[in-house]
Amino acid sequence: xxxxxxxxxxxxxxxxxxxxxxxxxxxxxxxxxxxxxxxxxxxxxxxxxxxxxxxxxxxxxxxxxxxxxxxxxxxxxxxxxxxxxxxxxxxxxxxxxxxxxxxxxxxxxxxxxxxxxxxxxxxxxxxxxxxxxxxxxxxxxxxxxxxxxxxxxxxxxxxxxxxxxxxxxxxxxxxxxxxxxxxxxxxxxxxxxxxxxxxxxxxxxxxxxxxxxxxxxxxxxxxxx
Numbered sequence: 001x002x003x004x005x006x007x008x009x010x011x012x013x014x015x016x017x018x019x020x021x022x023x024x025x026x027x028x029x030x031x032x033x034x035x036x037x038x039x040x041x042x043x044x045x046x047x048x049x050x051x052x053x054x055x056x057x058x059x060x061x062x063x064x065x066x067x068x069x070x071x072x073x074x075x076x077x078x079x080x081x082x083x084x085x086x087x088x089x090x091x092x093x094x095x096x097x098x099x100x101x102x103x104x105x106x107x108x109x110x111x112x113x114x115x116x117x118x119x120x121x122x123x124x125x126x127x128x129x130x131x132x133x134x135x136x137x138x139x140x141x142x143x144x145x146x147x148x149x150x151x152x153x154x155x156x157x158x159x160x161x162x163x164x165x166x167x168x169x170x171x172x173x174x175x176x177x178x179x180x181x182x183x184x185x186x187x188x189x190x191x192x193x194x195x196x197x198x199x200x201x202x203x204x205x206x207x208x209x210x211x212x213x214x215x216x217x218x219x220x221x222x223x224x225x
Contacts, residue, residue, distance in 0.1 A: 004050040013043050013052075014059055020104070021060070024097045025067050037104065045107050053112035060105065064125060068094075068132035075137055084144055087137060088159045091166045094129050098122060130170045138167070142177050149181055161185050 004013065020035045027033055047056050071090050078086045102109070102122045109121040145163065148154040164185040167174050175182040175189055183190045 004046060004052065006052070006055070009047060009050075009052045009055065013047055014056070016040065016043050017056070018059075018063060021063055021101060024100050025064070025094070027097065028093070033100075037100075040104050044105050048107045048111055053108050056105075056108055057112060060108075061124070061128070064128055065132060068128055072133045072136050075133070080144060083141070084148060084155055084163065085159060087141055088163050090133065091129070092162060094133075095166070098125055101125070126170065134167065134170050138174065138177070142174075146178055146181060 017040060020040045023033050023035055044056070047053065071094075075083070075086055075090060102125070105121055113119050113121050113124070141163075145160065148160065164182055168182060168186050175186070179190055
């Protein structure tokens with residue numbers, strides 16, 4: 001294998017990786033990405049073998065951090081009626097990108113991040129989203145989610161489920177902000193109900209039925225609680 005100098009890395013190898021990461025971070029579900037995964041995988045492998053793992057890891061973290069800061073600013077500019085859906089798109093797009101990015105950097109993960117840093121690349125990249133996006137928006141997002149929960153059909157159930165499950169993955173302790181909401185999508189996070197709480201749960205279910213009827217559902221269409 002030819003020697004790869006730091007100049008070679010900066011002028012030839014990292015630009016290829018940089019371009020591929022750009023495309024993966026901004027792709028939409030179902031998009032065709034015109035990159036050679038084999039070529040990118042080979043670039044990473046060669047750079048690891050030539051002792052450029054530390055620089056490559058630093059460049060990757062900086063690249064994704066800059067991207068997430070732009071995402072966060074775009075979310076901050078979103079009107080309330082689009083905020084939840086745009087957060088859902090940002091979360092889904094990023095998690096989808098990680099499914100490609102992490103395998104492409106598997107050699108760097110195995111021979112640098114795991115062995116020298118005692119960490120895992122996927123964990124590090126999820127932490128970046130937590131710190132640069134989710135933490136900055138959680139206190140705006142949660143009231144909107146609670147409002148949407150109490151207003152039938154404001155957002156789709158799948159959007160609510162994706163966001164709640166995603167927030168739980170990012171930081172499980174956020175459950176404490178809205179236990180009832182999280183418990184609808186995450187099993188076994190609340191203690192078993194005691195008898196004194198059953199009436200309260202029944203009242204909540206009856207309230208949901210009334211709301212459904214007010215929105216045009218007939219009693220024959222309603223679920224039995």
